Amino acid sequence: MTKTKSSAATIRDVARQAGVSVATVSRYINHNAPVSAEVAARLETVMVELHYTPQANARSLATHRTHTLGLLMVDIAGDFFPPLLSGIEAVTYENGYDLLISSIREPERRRTFPLPVGPHNTDGLLVFADSLDAEGMQRFAASHFPLVLIHRSSPEGLIIPCVTVENKAASCTIVEHLIETHNRRRILFLQGPGEQEDSQWRELGYREALEKHNIPFDPALVAPGNFDRVIAYHSMQQLLARGVIFDAVFTGDDEAAVGALMALNEAGITVPDAVSVAGFDDQRMAPFLTPPLTTVRAPTEEVGRVAAQQLLSLIRTGQANPLTLLPTEIVIRCSCGCNS
């Protein structure tokens, strides 16, 4: 311990202490050139003694790589993100990268560049849903900055790798379940936010199921759910007040299902006897609702893992799959009328 300065040891301190040049130290650290066994041993000792850790900034500056992935999201809270984040984080660290997260929460989504996360501090970006507009993507794409989109597709004219889940087929299947198994014909749809792609695909699945069974699409049976508990609740109340007749509800997501169940319950309408209910996402609360919710399970953690892997591949090789569509499965509980 010859060092008493309060600041941390640098590579030059290590070099001096071990009696070698900084180049040798660097080579030993990065294992990119042979270093004699005795020098290696000496360096190892000195490094632990000095608690030496290479400074990330200096390294990035020299190599032009930050070894950091960025994640751009809309809102961290909510049931949806933990598994997504967990998957992303896992892959990120398995590959020795850091993860910088940033959420866009301003009311009017600011696109004021520079974003908190970008080429200036990361090697690539994971972009969730509509946390970045087409112009922003265009801008990144123009400078060939690696981008992978999660739960959305490339904007017009750009080819950016996307990772998402199969929304339409699963929606169709679950609605068909309501029709075929439970004989429902007037099925409400509480749609998600209009700009959300998941939402759009789920509506298409809903329509396809109706079509397959020759049930005419009735606009009166569609109302806003917005992936939001209270909005769905109010939509439901209004529909009931207007006396709209229906025998089932398919909600854009589980949050909306919660709101729908509350409204139905308050109105004294029994689920699933009078009305079947089905959601989408299989959030953690789904099995605990009354009745337990029939819904669609999406492999969200896997989406995170795959997205991070694709981004790393894009960074390292310049190659990534244009589209990864992960399978979903419907989980039948009681709210549709089964198991009761």
Place this chain on the structure above:
Amino acid sequence: MTKTKSSAATIRDVARQAGVSVATVSRYINHNAPVSAEVAARLETVMVELHYTPQANARSLATHRTHTLGLLMVDIAGDFFPPLLSGIEAVTYENGYDLLISSIREPERRRTFPLPVGPHNTDGLLVFADSLDAEGMQRFAASHFPLVLIHRSSPEGLIIPCVTVENKAASCTIVEHLIETHNRRRILFLQGPGEQEDSQWRELGYREALEKHNIPFDPALVAPGNFDRVIAYHSMQQLLARGVIFDAVFTGDDEAAVGALMALNEAGITVPDAVSVAGFDDQRMAPFLTPPLTTVRAPTEEVGRVAAQQLLSLIRTGQANPLTLLPTEIVIRCSCGCNS
């Protein structure tokens, strides 16, 4: 657009294009020295034209500040983290900092330094619960690296600012509620992980409530819950199989409450008629359990906000409150016997 090189513009490009020196550009960017109005205008134009963004690494290297906060956690998944993370992230960005997150998930918690996050890439660290052992903290503290602990207290001999919630008083209050309002006397306690401080405080609160009402503490009424659904479920099954008599259950957290409710339900024991149940945390699913769970609400997002604020204060001024204890409140639903 004179620039055609694919790499991003540097400060020298901006300087050349605007006909000034790099020092002037830097000063304009950082507003730390006067720059003439006309030069300022010219720089503004050039900067947007070149899409110039100062590179974070180079800046950090020169200033010795990363403008990045690190977060060390145990496990990202679970209901608990989203609000915590949300609070941390909000404050971090309000202050122009970046957030680097890292979770320690290895079976045997590796303490192999360097951690993925530390002085080499951040200005300070938020440490959640036991994601870092005493030795690790000692090490950071020795080099005066800013640290703020979340949901745990300083290890012996160190003074590190802590932010957590009032566990004991709330536990005592909710157990007293079971005793006073619902006349319960044989109250099970499903304890959390032994090393978790929250868990320990909650047990102390439980014991204090018993003591206040002259109910002797009975070790037979304590079983492992581990903040885990299935462990609590099995503990409960065993207690029932052994024929232990009880009229209420206080679980270390809501996860354990879910397991307890499942076991009770399967055994045909009605809640809250035969047995009252109370949890802790007020997780998102709590109101949807059957019956809706009486529990304690902790201001988790606020914990995140305050912790980040304290860390920033520590970084900027060297000062922070040794201990911030945020208030909790009990939320009475039905599982205790109220509102039914």
Place this chain on the structure above:
DNA sequence: CCGGTTACTGTAACCGGTTACAGTATAGCA
């Protein structure tokens, strides 16, 4: 009119790593 302050600007060193290039020593081979 002069000395001193203020407003603004430029030059160049520096932060802590990486790496191109140059060099030495030894081994292998004819």
Place this chain on the structure above:
DNA sequence: TGCTATACTGTAACCGGTTACAGTAACCGG
């Protein structure tokens, strides 16, 4: 023996910012 390939090491330039220091011009008070 000489010649080349290989193993290992060092010097110094470079990455893209910041900032100490120096310098010029305008302004201000007496």
